[in-house]
Amino acid sequence: MKKISIYVAACMTMFSLTACMNNRDNASDNVKNDSAENVVHDDQTADNGMDHTDQTNQANLDVSEKTADLVEELDEVNGATVLVTDHKAYAAVDLKNGTKVNDELKSKIEEKVKEADTSVEKVYVSEDPDFSTQMKDYADRIRGGEPVEGFFDEFGDAVRRVFPSA
DSSP, X not given: OHXXXXXXXXXXXXXXXXXXXXXXXXXXXXXXXXXXXXXXXXXXXXXOSBOSSSXXXXXXXXXXXXXXHHHHTSTTEEEEEEEEETTEEEEEEEEOTTOOOOHHHHHHHHHHHHHHOTTOXXXXXXXXXXXXXXXXXXHHHHHTTOOGGGTHHHHHHHHHHHOTTO
16 A cells, blocks of 8 residues: 555656646747847848839929929920929920920920939920820929829829820
8 A cells, every 4th residue: 555655646746747847937938039140231132112123112203393494495385394203204395386296396305304404314295285284283282292102103104194115
């Protein structure tokens, strides 16, 4: 009987010790130890506002009053609205009666735009009245302080309709 008592006592001791093992505090397992992690900070992995097709994801669109004023100095032009984004200028022009946009006039307008803004690499010119109305609306909204992000996609759609290769 003494052997059974010793055996039962030993089993109970083992069970109680085993039960305590499962209830230990795992706080040290929750510590984030990333000191040995390799971290690379470069322009190839960072989100720098580029979509990796040389097109920016950032919505910057500026009304260029100075550029529009220079374009309006041309004899053929009644009025102009010029919006600039990403080294590209979009000139919506209202021409005098009977005047049409031809290569010579496009070259004159392009020259005026690049004279006013040396960062511009490509100039798109349109005499389309609907496009002119839209560009004036965008210019008014920008001058009024409306965030460009709110209508930048809409602007892009309008540009692609008039200039499919832009």
